[in-house]
Amino acid sequence: MKVQKANLTIESFRNMSLSMLEVLLDDDKTYQGVTKTIFLEKIESVFTFIKSKGNTKLNSFKGNCSTNCFTCNQNKKRNSGYLFVGNNSDFYIPLIFEEKNNEIIDIYICNSFNAKKVIEHYYYVNFNVFDDEKFNFKSTIEYLTINQKCTDAINEITSKKNEILSIDFLIYFTEKHNELFKSFNCSPANYKNYNEFWKIYGYFKNVINSLKYESLAKIACNEFYEIEKSNVEKLKKWDSNYRPKLYSNICLSMWDNHFELDKIDLIEYFEEFGYKIEFESFKYSYEFTRHIFKMDEILNNNYAE
Numbered sequence: 001m002k003v004q005k006a007n008l009t010i011e012s013f014r015n016m017s018l019s020m021l022e023v024l025l026d027d028d029k030t031y032q033g034v035t036k037t038i039f040l041e042k043i044e045s046v047f048t049f050i051k052s053k054g055n056t057k058l059n060s061f062k063g064n065c066s067t068n069c070f071t072c073n074q075n076k077k078r079n080s081g082y083l084f085v086g087n088n089s090d091f092y093i094p095l096i097f098e099e100k101n102n103e104i105i106d107i108y109i110c111n112s113f114n115a116k117k118v119i120e121h122y123y124y125v126n127f128n129v130f131d132d133e134k135f136n137f138k139s140t141i142e143y144l145t146i147n148q149k150c151t152d153a154i155n156e157i158t159s160k161k162n163e164i165l166s167i168d169f170l171i172y173f174t175e176k177h178n179e180l181f182k183s184f185n186c187s188p189a190n191y192k193n194y195n196e197f198w199k200i201y202g203y204f205k206n207v208i209n210s211l212k213y214e215s216l217a218k219i220a221c222n223e224f225y226e227i228e229k230s231n232v233e234k235l236k237k238w239d240s241n242y243r244p245k246l247y248s249n250i251c252l253s254m255w256d257n258h259f260e261l262d263k264i265d266l267i268e269y270f271e272e273f274g275y276k277i278e279f280e281s282f283k284y285s286y287e288f289t290r291h292i293f294k295m296d297e298i299l300n301n302n303y304a305e
Helices: 002-014 018-024 036-052 141-158 167-176 178-182 192-226 232-246 252-256 261-266 280-304
Strands: 058-065 080-086 091-100 103-109 113-115 269-272 275-278
Touching (some): 002 058, 018 036, 058 091, 080 113, 091 113, 178 192, 192 232, 192 280
Antiparallel strands (some): 058 080, 058 113, 091 103
């Protein structure tokens, strides 16, 4: 019976069946140090991501932990498990299944997994278990105080998830919570809300900082339109003048979006870290990224000839 349950559990991972795992995993056990509920939330996010890449199931390849990696249970056993790889794209997750008397007593991710399947060109899908999510976590007064401040800041911004955020609001938010951000000194401890606040604040601060380059982006765009596109030397000069100054200072979302330039005045927002941010203040930065792509295309075609 225990063997059959263990086999069904592994088959449920192959089928990415969260409902079956809900039935098969034990309520009174912890998995990767967290409760069954939290563990399944992590696994659901992995399944959702892998499915979004066109996969309908996971192929499995047996293997084991090749070293005592930091995500495994700090024991001296080379526990075995499976490398689960998407059936239609190169995304994978390596999981250890720790067993005792033919019963699965723990499941956890492994960063040093050794399997026969070659994975050099595959993409590792990971999930993080924060210290304050773990079953045996003990909080302190300091932790509770800072965690509440982070939670309040997260709730403040989450309440505006469906709104288009203005630059004025981003400035207001970062100034309001600047002392909390500075209190970490460096990247915060491995606590869930600490990290969530840190990332949100950092993304918004980068957006604000990139705004100072908008006027230079406007000048660059105007000059680009004046250059005859067959004039390779002028294009190179334009590139050497503006790319170093703007390339790394424009927020990443400007590079990732693919709006049509002839409809740029109709764009209301772009997304950064899942939040909608007004586009108008960054339209020349976005336009500059399109010119960089266009210029690279022209130069590459020129070299090919």
